[in-house]
Amino acid sequence: MYQKITKYRVFLFFIAIWTSAIHAQKYLDDQMLKADNLYASGSFYDAVTEAKRLIYFDKGKKYFVKANLLIAHSYKQGARLNDAIRHFTLAANQLRNDSAWFNVQTEIIRCNILRQTSGQADIILSKLSADRRFASREKELIYWRGWNYMFSDQWDRAAKEFAKNDDFRALRVICEEVQNEKYSVSFAKVISYILPGFGQFYTGNYLSGFMSLAWTGLWGYLAYNAFAADRAFDGAVLTGLFIRFHRGNAQNAEEFAEQKNREITDKTLNYLQYQYEGLKP
Amino acid sequence: MFRDTLNTDMEAPENIRGFADYLFEQKDYLRAFTEYSKLTGFINDTVQFRMASALGEMGRYNEAGNLLNGLIGNSKVRTLALHELMKNRWLVQDFRGLRTLCDTLKISADAADKSCSPLYYASYLIDSVSLPGTGEFENAFPPGSRDFMKGMYERKIKKQYKSPLKAALLSAIIPGAGKIYAGQTSDGITAFIVSGLLGYLALDNFISGHDFRAWTFTGLGALFYAGNIYGSAAQAQIFNAGIKYNFQNDLNIFVREKNYFKP
Numbered sequence: 361m362y363q364k365i366t367k368y369r370v371f372l373f374f375i376a377i378w379t380s381a382i383h384a385q386k387y388l389d390d391q392m393l394k395a396d397n398l399y400a401s402g403s404f405y406d407a408v409t410e411a412k413r414l415i416y417f418d419k420g421k422k423y424f425v426k427a428n429l430l431i432a433h434s435y436k437q438g439a440r441l442n443d444a445i446r447h448f449t450l451a452a453n454q455l456r457n458d459s460a461w462f463n464v465q466t467e468i469i470r471c472n473i474l475r476q477t478s479g480q481a482d483i484i485l486s487k488l489s490a491d492r493r494f495a496s497r498e499k500e501l502i503y504w505r506g507w508n509y510m511f512s513d514q515w516d517r518a519a520k521e522f523a524k525n526d527d528f529r530a531l532r533v534i535c536e537e538v539q540n541e542k543y544s545v546s547f548a549k550v551i552s553y554i555l556p557g558f559g560q561f562y563t564g565n566y567l568s569g570f571m572s573l574a575w576t577g578l579w580g581y582l583a584y585n586a587f588a589a590d591r592a593f594d595g596a597v598l599t600g601l602f603i604r605f606h607r608g609n610a611q612n613a614e615e616f617a618e619q620k621n622r623e624i625t626d627k628t629l630n631y632l633q634y635q636y637e638g639l640k641p
Numbered sequence: 642m643f644r645d646t647l648n649t650d651m652e653a654p655e656n657i658r659g660f661a662d663y664l665f666e667q668k669d670y671l672r673a674f675t676e677y678s679k680l681t682g683f684i685n686d687t688v689q690f691r692m693a694s695a696l697g698e699m700g701r702y703n704e705a706g707n708l709l710n711g712l713i714g715n716s717k718v719r720t721l722a723l724h725e726l727m728k729n730r731w732l733v734q735d736f737r738g739l740r741t742l743c744d745t746l747k748i749s750a751d752a753a754d755k756s757c758s759p760l761y762y763a764s765y766l767i768d769s770v771s772l773p774g775t776g777e778f779e780n781a782f783p784p785g786s787r788d789f790m791k792g793m794y795e796r797k798i799k800k801q802y803k804s805p806l807k808a809a810l811l812s813a814i815i816p817g818a819g820k821i822y823a824g825q826t827s828d829g830i831t832a833f834i835v836s837g838l839l840g841y842l843a844l845d846n847f848i849s850g851h852d853f854r855a856w857t858f859t860g861l862g863a864l865f866y867a868g869n870i871y872g873s874a875a876q877a878q879i880f881n882a883g884i885k886y887n888f889q890n891d892l893n894i895f896v897r898e899k900n901y902f903k904p
Contacts, residue, residue, distance in 0.1 A: 391651070409672055416663050417651060594854075597842060 388414065392423050395430055404434040418624040419637035425451045432467065441475040465485050469504050499525055506531060507641055510632075513625060515539040531638070534628060541624050543617040552613035556606055559613025563620050572609035579605055661691075670695040686716040693725060703727040713745075720746075720904045725759055728902040733861060736764040745839045759786070760901045766797050766892055786899055802881045805874040812873035816866060819873025823880050832869040839865055 392416045398407035408560040409433070418424065427624035432447035445468055452464040466486055485505050488494050493500075502524050509518035510531075519535035522528035541564055552559030556576035560569030579602035586595035632640065650656065651679035657827050674695040677688055684692075689708055696705035706729055711714035723746050730739040743757040762781040771780065775794065782790050805822050814820030817833030820826075839862035846855035896902070 387651070407673075412664065412667075412669070412672070413651060413660055416660050456861070593845075594842070597838065 388418055388423060391417070392426065395427065399430055399434055403435045407431075407434045421454070425454050428454075429464070436467075436471060436474075439474075441471045445471045450496055461487065462494055462497060466504060469508070471506070473508050473511050476511055478508050481508045495625040499527070503528060503639070504641075506535075510535065510629075511641070515542070515625075538624060538628050542621045544613055545617040545621070548613040548617035549610050552610040553606070557611045559610065563613065563616040565616050566618070568574070568612060572605070572612060575605045576602060576609055580589060646723060652679075654680055658683070658688070662690075665695060668698070670698045672843055679801040686712055686718045690718045690722055690725070693722070697725060697729055697732075702733050705729055724757065724902060724904045727757055731760065731764065731896070731902070734767070737770075739764050756904045759899070760896065763790070763892065763896055764900065766793055768887055772797065782881070783893040786895075789895060793888070793895075796888060800833040801884055805877040805881075808877035809870050809874040812870045816869045816890075820876055823873060825876050828872075828876075829866070832865075832872070836862065836866055 369462055391410060395407050395414060398404075398410055406429045408431050411430045414423055418427070428447045428451035432444045432451065435441070435444040435447065448464050448468045448471065451462055452468070453462040455464060465488060469481045469484050472478070472484070481504070484500055485508065489498065489501055506518045506521040508522060508529065509515070515535045515538045519532050519539060521534060522532035548559040548562050550559075551562060552572070552573040557569035557571075557573030560566070560572060579598055583595050583598035583602050586592075586598055651660075657676055661673050664670075664673035664676060674692055677684070677692045677695070680688060682793075690713060693705045693708035693712070696708065697703075706726060709722045709729070711728045712718055713726065716722065718778050723742060727739050727742050730736070730742065740761055743761040744857055746757050758781040762773065762778050765778070772794065772824050775791075778794055779787050779791055808819035808823045810819070811822050812832070815832070815833070816836035817829035820829035822829075839858050843858035843862055846852075846858060
């Protein structure tokens, strides 16, 4: 009789423990669902709070990876890219599945592209390319390498990268168009040294080009006149003015070319952000 | 697991407190403050101090000060709170307030309270009041810091600032002299040569009867002369701003390294 009661109590004890375990598991599940719902509704700050709460209470680290990924995505939505990368890295360090780990690495690459740390993105891309486990995913690496080049203003290299796969033809065309539209800064500078004002004409700044031509021409003419009239000192001073204006004209042409190029790349990046339908960083 | 199974109410005060402490340690101060704020009815001195610290880290010094003022009476974190208050006053550059607070501490019998002296005397270096005597100043710092603070004291006294008015007047008398005075020697020499050259050209052309050229050079010379005077005054102001910035920066770095904000 006593043994029966003892067995019964032991049985009840284990039932209680099992029920509590199920309940404990459920509250973590509920917390993860809460964080997911907050993210889905666009409440990224609260999503991070609830995901961090989950990580704190989840002593068994069952949701460690998923919660850190949610935090990382939330930070990325808020443009807090340093924090996003930190949490992606925390998640990646716990992953044993190659495919999942690769996916997180591409997220880190995308964050590096967005914050324009292209060197860092390049390092990760190179490591993944060299890793034979991911030979079948080279296409994705080509894609993100191309985007990395675009964001670091290397449109010709981006075009060559996208050319490696026909699926990226649209992006290749965009990069080639940008490269063709861009002005040569060195040409603008050199042509202005040879023919003052022509660098500005090349970039479409006609008034500035005319002014540069006029000023440089004026000082040059006055200097020539002064030397011709044996006024060597006046000639020297006017030559100095000619040189100063001539140099300024070349600098001006260079700045105009750079400004035009910035406008071209900004327009393209704007198009890619709002109208391009493919996957973006 | 057993502990977890029993305590799954995340909104229980002890759990909120634990999570808030976790966020604080992670330097997520805004979230930590929000969690601590949920502990209505359970906010003790330590929690209140942490809330104030979190606000301080976020730059919300007035709010932090309000919380800290409630802790400088008879609380177990009194000394910590007073030091945190002094830190906030340092950061908002209320040095008079900082010294008043330290005077409050100094009359206390608690030896730990008297540890505000280094910060007290360091504040004189940035404030615009008269400095205390050298001996009194140096003795406020521990031996390892005295040489550095003595150097800072001397930098403050020597007043390496340049007068913008003096720079402008010097350049008015001798073009470029004001710029040399303000530390821009090459600019000063250039201003002198160009002003002189334009003046000479103007004079020479007037004497030769070339009035148009003479007036052109006179106009250019006058513009350049005026620009040289203005530039000299501006350069002196830039020089002074650089001196002040470097001085304050050196002091702030030193104060943080030596933990003068902590008791």
